[in-house]
Amino acid sequence: MNLMTLTAVIAPLHLRSCLISLQGELKFEYYRNDSTATEIAKINSCTKSILSSLICIAMDQGLLPESSSKAAEFFPQLGRDTDKRKQEITIEHLLTLSAGFRWTEFGGQNSFPKMTRSPNWVKYVLEQPLAHDPGTHMEYNSGISQMLSAILVQASGISTAQFAEQFLFGPLGIEKYHWETDPQGIHTGGFGLQLRPNDLLKFGELFLHGGVWEKKQVISHKWVARSTAPVILAEPPRRGGYGWHWWTDSFPLTATDGGLPTAMDYYYARGYAGQYVYVLPEIEAVVVLTQDNKRGKNNPPVDVFREHIAPLLIQY
16 A cells, blocks of 8 residues: 555545554554544444444344344334334334335435424334335435434443443443433434544454454354345445445456456445445455545535545555
């Protein structure tokens, strides 16, 4: 990897941070200023992938049933709804954002802002009508993530943040964080978590190594593999697929000797305004990117990973 080239490319992009590890060794570390490395900052929807890992840990512990279990076991009102399809919504449908609720995160119905202005976020989500049969269509929906956080609280008997401290943050040595809550005190499942860049790198490394951290199995390999595998196509204009609150995609490689094109698969956590944790199992790499500069529709942010970092990684 030509680190001098990468530094020159990243400098004008005003990233907060860029960290790259290969085979467990930190190969590249960039911070906009000296304080960025130690300051916590919003990771926005990367929170969803953190929550997914907590759901997996709860399944490992037997606190939660298999992903095929019905969400109505935790929210009886789904079973009483006049739309009987709501009874068929499973935990996996929630994890893959394919429960079928009629929802527009921003714009149109503006569902997300309406939820955050409501007195009870989970109740607001549950009351939304279905636009699709469960499991047939992905619709980006942070309200569903709030349902999952509420499920974790029911199953564990403690808050989502307390569960994270005991079974994820603690093992990884993550000590500094902040996590927002809804009006009922349930920690936000789809956003609202603040972490340091290096702690995001630890999270990516945990998944790269099959749920093992410092020789301890934090998450079973079974759920690491299951949660990061594509289950459903991402909704346009987003590309790739979607797993259990993880995005999946591939990067094209040069043609093989036989002339057939090949690609390198990867999965990633993604948050608004440029927060990313990329995991590339084939080359044992983790990439963390954080930003805080917002750009309008007429000036979209550069896809730093695909345009600048991935081409260097595959040559390393």
